[in-house]
Amino acid sequence: MNRSHLFSFSPMDVITVILGGGAGTRLFPLTKERAKPAVPIAGKYRLVDIPISLSINSGLRRIFILTQFNSSSLHRHIQQTYRFDDYSQGFVEILAAQQTPKGAYWYQGTADAVRQNLIHFASHPHDMVLILAGDQLYKMDYRVMIEQHIETCADVTVGITPVPMKQASALGILRVNEEKRIVAFVEKPKEKEVLKEFAISDPFLSLYHIPKDSAYYFASMGIYVFNRKTLSNALVGAEPDFGKDIIPSLIRTHRVYSYIYPGYWEDIGTISAFYQANLDLCHLHSNFDFYDSHFPIFTRPRYLPPSKILDATIENSLIAEGCIITGAKITHSLIGIRSIVQPETCLKDTVLLGNDYYETESQALSAEGHGLPRIGIGNNSFIEKTIIDKNSRIGNNVKISPAGKPQNYDGDFYYIRDGIVIIPRGGVVPHGTII
Template sequence: MPEILAIVLGGGKGTRLYPLTQQRAKPAVPFGGKYRLVDIPISNCINSDMKQIYILTQFNSVSLHNHLARTYIFDVFSRGFVEILAAEQTFENTSWYEGTADAVRKNFPHFNVQKPTHYIILSGDQLYRMDFREMFRTHIDSKAEITIASTPVDRLAATSLGILQADRKGRISSFLEKPPLDVDIEHLRIPENLHPDQAMKDAGKNYLASMGMYIFDAHVLEQMLNNDKADFGKEIIPLAIESRKVQSYIFTGFWEDIGTIKNFYETNINLASLNPAFNFYDENMPIYTHRRHLPATKINYCNFSLSLAAEGSIITDAKIGNSIIGIRTIIEPGSDLNGVIVMGASEYETPEERKQNRELGRPDIGIGRGTHIHRAIIDQNCRIGDGCRIGVDEMERKDGDYGRYHIRDGIIVIPKNTVIPSGTII
């Protein structure tokens, strides 16, 4: 029987998601009101009956470690586990991970204990639902040494992705990284017989983009990493295409890279739309996360539209539209949120703590009375005072870092644990 070991690449400093990654690893960033980004690849692995999973990370891993330890507990009969492998110093190695490939290379001593026949390598910052068993079946049936998950994209999207050239049988023969619009890539179009989706074809999605997910025969991965090359996408995969049998697995479901603030924001907000692009309500392939045993959200006299509210929140006499309300969020009367992601709180404040807040002149955790917020991300445990106006008034807002808040692609981001005094205008 095949022994498939799953490796989730937790990323480096996560600079594209800063300041959400200021105090946590990228896979630990809250998502969809109650989840973490890392829950997506792990859930896909579990639903695909691939339950031996390592998460590779090296920055701010405490929050991630706590989430995994509380969430993914397998019984002794399943032989399953979810473990973090953070960068470590040994007598042989004293350096940090230098890239995705280097991170895998340095952990072979840990992987080899499991005696895998194959590896599946996944990204920690994408939203999708995939049965990896189908991808593995393609790998075996095609007698490939490496299989790359790919998805059809249009010419504009191709400028930000790695584009693959495949023959009529799906074998990959070349790879072009982020081709600019002025470069002719007609020769990279998906062969007519290979394109699996007529609707995508009609929409101009005729180029095959790498999704950054790979299946390797175990011995092939070790051979391909027997060098000093640091990155899979930029170095290992192009090298493999030249010398190995590399197959494409074409995926036509929803897939989104959510590695930037803009993509993170838009993908979250879309979850609350009438017909979201990604369906969290699939009971056959659920997305798992930590069970918090919180009460249902209480909504008192609110105007609540096209929004999601995670458990444990209390929202009173507020107007909430096109927003995601995270766990334990307290929203006071008169507030108006439009296009806002609130990540919630890690605990409730006691009456004594709220009294102390009054004495110290600081707001409670949550959203204060009469506060209006538009197009913003409010990270965990933020204290937004009364009468604040964030992103509401007409004014110039340039991207940048401004102490208590940051602006990325026109989106205001309030970092974790920030205090915004009453009456603040941003």
């Protein structure tokens, strides 16, 4: 849906910069061989598809993606997915960390990543820079935020959202006045006195229908609109991060406003957050809508066949395309592309990320000759509260459950994080294994 005529600026006034994320240690082992934005979501997408798609839907088609850690699969996905025709002025350009005559070090933080690439942005006319994270789940029309930025004559606008106390200590928390101008910022506060000082009060509680029976806080979403000159000047120096360094400094000297986003927003920063966000998509009315025809989420076209489901029972689950499910029972689970699930197997509260390829009969026989199960989930197995990464081989008569086990544990061929079992990418669980 094109509503650009409603806004006072041209898409050519803005460039989008998407941060590829750091090492993603809290999402390990899903980030063992891939960057955080390359982590699969919803059975067929990657996390980076969210900000790229929202930017495209907002009419902002000049997009830079800054990458560093484990970036090969992320690069491949972007190159295979996002191509504009020769007659448009749109592009999705990858800027990987590199050695230059001015420096031979990796990005030291979010601000440093942008600082090192200012020379590339300067090649394209723009007045504003929209900076986004590559590992979040939400849906926003960025044009509304940019329009507010212009109307308030802001130097910087920060996207913020209300969060409960249990999330506040892990995020950057802000205090704003009635004009939505940011007057204070604190990074990941732990002290009760500080939290009390930053709690949201009226009129914002009433205006945004925030529950009054418990404490809520405005948290930075890691989404920023900078005026070009403000960004360039702010990045002169050694400060590495926007949240910890740049924004708190600018609050004292510049017009820094907030754009309050009241909708669903999830920072996919932990295994628990990733697991819950995926399983929420299995509900009829999930928090995030992948079925919005006006703001579609794009991803790589794989041209897969429909899923084949034979003599199976499936309840409250999401099944991606290209799957073959035979005689299984699947309850409240997300099944990714090309998944193979054999008879008499039960999956419950499980996120199965799927496969990158179909195994031929000769490949399967060769694997069995080496004592390996076939790719997918074998016969007569029971799996609950588990994340199974891509291209895994789960044998027959396998039982996987975190019940009675530590919240965090490293096994021989599995991990437990936040009370959830994880089988890593390409993992092998032999026949008859009990986890």
